[in-house]
Amino acid sequence: MNNPRKPVVVVTRKLPASVEARMGELFSVELNHDDRPFSRERLAEAMARADVLVPTLTDTIDAQLIEKAGPKLKLIASFSNGIDNVDVDAAARKGITVTNTPNVLTEDTADMTMALVLAVPRRLAEGARLLAGSAPDSWQGWSPTWMLGRRIWGKRLGIVGMGRIGTAVARRAKAFGLSVNYHNRNRVNPETEAELEATYWDSLDQMLARVDIVSVNCPSTPATYHLISARRLALLRPEAYIVNTARGDVIDEAAMIRCLEDDRIAGAGLDVFENEPAINPRLLELAKAGKAVLLPHMGSATLESRIDMGDKVIINIRTFFDGHRPPNRVLPGRI
């Protein structure tokens, strides 16, 4: 580094040991060994004196906190792909650069999305729970009419948000015999569309009315808040399933719960929730009834992705303090 003074870097959560060790070599780093989430006061205190804050998606870095940040704070290098928890506009106004960790978790999150696409119609969680919770002789054996789910092969998938993860989901879905439909802000390039044999729907409403499984893969932004609204949920066919590995607030969760309870849709596979980590108890009841498979936000949770995310954070900090534009800079209005 050109600057002999090591930047003061405050990390809000425990990271993989190799990442923390490398940060210790490069920066004057303050780690969070006990992994307890920072309170708002502790965040404010860290932002008052650090050169760099390394938050993650569970830290809300809003305009109020950013306005009160100390003059040294120049970089918020988030350990996350989604950046909805950081007010990027407020950071830009204050001259603070924001970075995230895209790409390295795309394949893992797409795998988990596909796992949910399979798990709900094929009743995977129900079957596994049945054996895990039962006495050794309580299963009476195979029967032609028992535990029947719905076929995946030949069905229509509708992806909302055909970016990195959406496209990786589409590749997997094609291999499972699903036809790929998508709605996105922009149409993807013709080569990708041809490779995936994907159908683009300019109208989200029309796509929702047509598909068998919806996969939500767009970011949480003011424009996508409750994008899957009560009105749009009503467009889904009663046999349709919905999978969300993006952010909880892209779907009107209360409206989705009513649809599931009233059998107006067939099921849901959810890795994310509107009020994480709180989960609506009615969703837990739906999971018990086999109408929902719920995961505790673990879409990208592999050791490999966490190490790669840590490497990205380090590279973003290093390039910034070497006087270059960090590779994963998030610009206002570009999410």
Ligand SMILES: NC(=O)C1=CN([C@@H]2O[C@H](COP(=O)(O)OP(=O)(O)OC[C@H]3O[C@@H](n4cnc5c(N)ncnc54)[C@H](O)[C@@H]3O)[C@@H](O)[C@H]2O)C=CC1
């Ligand atoms: N469950 C988990 O553990 C993880 C969840 N995520 C979530 O997945 C999201 C997507 O990640 P990536 O695919 O890497 O992002 P991306 O930026 O590559 O793709 C998002 C796509 O959504 C589209 N989009 C944005 N606003 C839209 C709108 N109003 N209508 C239609 N399309 C819109 C964009 O044009 C883009 O193509 C992240 O923002 C994050 O919230 C990301 C990683 C892990």
Ligand SMILES: O=C(O)C(=O)CO
């Ligand atoms: O990085 C993100 O956006 C996640 O949701 C978890 O990896």
